[in-house]
Amino acid sequence: MGTVRTATVIGGGIGGTVTAMALARAGIEATVHEAYPGGADGVGAMLSLAPNGLAALRIVGAEEAVRAAGHPVPGVVMADGAGNRLAEFHGFPGLPATHAMGRADLHAALTAQALAQGVKIEHGRRLVGAEEGRDGITAVFADGSAAHADVLIGADGIRSTVRTLIDPTAPEPEYAGVLGFGGLVAEDAAPADPGTMHFAFGSSFIGWWRLPDGQLCWFASLPRTEPLTWAEVQRIPAEQWLARLRERYAGHVPGERLLAHTTPDTLMATGPMERMPSVPHWHRGRLVLVGDAVHAPSSSSGQGASLAIESAVELARCLRDLPDHATAFGAYERLRRSRVELIGGNAAATNRAKAGQAGPPALPSPEQMFGPVHRHLIDWDARVTADGQ
Numbered sequence: 001m002g003t004v005r006t007a008t009v010i011g012g013g014i015g016g017t018v019t020a021m022a023l024a025r026a027g028i029e030a031t032v033h034e035a036y037p038g039g040a041d042g043v044g045a046m047l048s049l050a051p052n053g054l055a056a057l058r059i060v061g062a063e064e065a066v067r068a069a070g071h072p073v074p075g076v077v078m079a080d081g082a083g084n085r086l087a088e089f090h091g092f093p094g095l096p097a098t099h100a101m102g103r104a105d106l107h108a109a110l111t112a113q114a115l116a117q118g119v120k121i122e123h124g125r126r127l128v129g130a131e132e133g134r135d136g137i138t139a140v141f142a143d144g145s146a147a148h149a150d151v152l153i154g155a156d157g158i159r160s161t162v163r164t165l166i167d168p169t170a171p172e173p174e175y176a177g178v179l180g181f182g183g184l185v186a187e188d189a190a191p192a193d194p195g196t197m198h199f200a201f202g203s204s205f206i207g208w209w210r211l212p213d214g215q216l217c218w219f220a221s222l223p224r225t226e227p228l229t230w231a232e233v234q235r236i237p238a239e240q241w242l243a244r245l246r247e248r249y250a251g252h253v254p255g256e257r258l259l260a261h262t263t264p265d266t267l268m269a270t271g272p273m274e275r276m277p278s279v280p281h282w283h284r285g286r287l288v289l290v291g292d293a294v295h296a297p298s299s300s301s302g303q304g305a306s307l308a309i310e311s312a313v314e315l316a317r318c319l320r321d322l323p324d325h326a327t328a329f330g331a332y333e334r335l336r337r338s339r340v341e342l343i344g345g346n347a348a349a350t351n352r353a354k355a356g357q358a359g360p361p362a363l364p365s366p367e368q369m370f371g372p373v374h375r376h377l378i379d380w381d382a383r384v385t386a387d388g389q
Helices: 014-025 051-059 063-069 103-116 161-166 230-235 238-248 255-260 304-321 325-354 366-374
Strands: 006-010 029-034 046-049 075-080 085-089 099-102 120-123 127-133 136-141 146-149 151-154 174-185 196-201 206-210 216-223 267-275 287-289
Touching: 006 014, 006 136, 006 146, 014 029, 014 051, 014 103, 014 304, 029 146, 046 051, 046 103, 046 304, 051 063, 051 304, 051 366, 063 099, 063 103, 099 103, 103 120, 127 161, 136 151, 151 161, 161 287, 174 255, 206 255, 216 238, 216 255, 230 267, 238 255, 238 267, 287 325, 304 325
Parallel strands: 006 029, 006 151, 029 120, 075 196, 151 287
Antiparallel strands: 046 099, 075 085, 127 136, 136 146, 174 216, 174 267, 196 206, 206 216
8 A cells, every 4th residue: 555645636637537536546535726717618629538548437437427428439441532441440349439529528527527526626726836845745826825745646738837847858749740620511421331430541631420410520630831829720710721621632532522511610620739759757756747748649549538547547556556656656657658659659650641741551450550559458456566567
């Protein structure tokens, strides 16, 4: 049994709420401190949770609530820009289907579960510093308040403040060379097999699937050498972005048709596609990172939320089983680094293809593409050793 009894979690998003629930199951009292004054209503676009992410949610008692917030999309079809099918995958026997949902819906489901389990969530707490002492660490917030605990966990996203407290020279997010967009169109705009995510590569990339109400949801990439912030993207009228996308996808099957049926009011501009490069220092003293703050793999992986959930659970196991925070943090990094960096590296290769810097990615077998990722299971009851086993 470890010596950590309390934790301050910075960030009330996906990673932060799951971290707090996992810590509670490990017997550690955690309070979540979120910078924004309220919830995440309407924030973010669509995402997917893969079988490995759902399995990790099962450990903290949140799987069913999250499934109810989304809809199953077990199949994947890969095609080229001319409409030729190249590969298909329809899930692995014994594993749950991947579920798609709005990021805000996932956040709401996780927040409700955390509150129901007794997790405290404080809003309007923007971290500005941390003071470490022999008996713990004190988080200092912009409003002048403070919070003391045995450890401080940074689940504060890709622009993490905690990451800079651990290492002022830590890398910044890496721009992938593309801007992300999405939209909703009528169900007859393009063919879409039920329960199937379609991907079409070529000189341009587009993905799409059918929502429960029959509409098609699509997501695409617009290459751009110089990055724009999300705010800068939002300042450009949707009509201009839609015109650029239609020009880019002229002759693409079915990108041209999907964009022809998209209207400015249904266009979603999600901003620059980014990922975290390898972060040299995951922890220092009583501070440690989890989720996108340390290993955001970019949306091309389809694993961002699932990996954050996995890491939250593994960190809680390490703090539960190992004698002190330093040993626990080291074991946690050894458990997670190779897996998240492999998945992030594969996503980076896909990003280069989307940006036109490389040809369409090679298509290995479904087992090679999805097997080691989707089948990953965390054994909550197994005891963690100091070497991360």
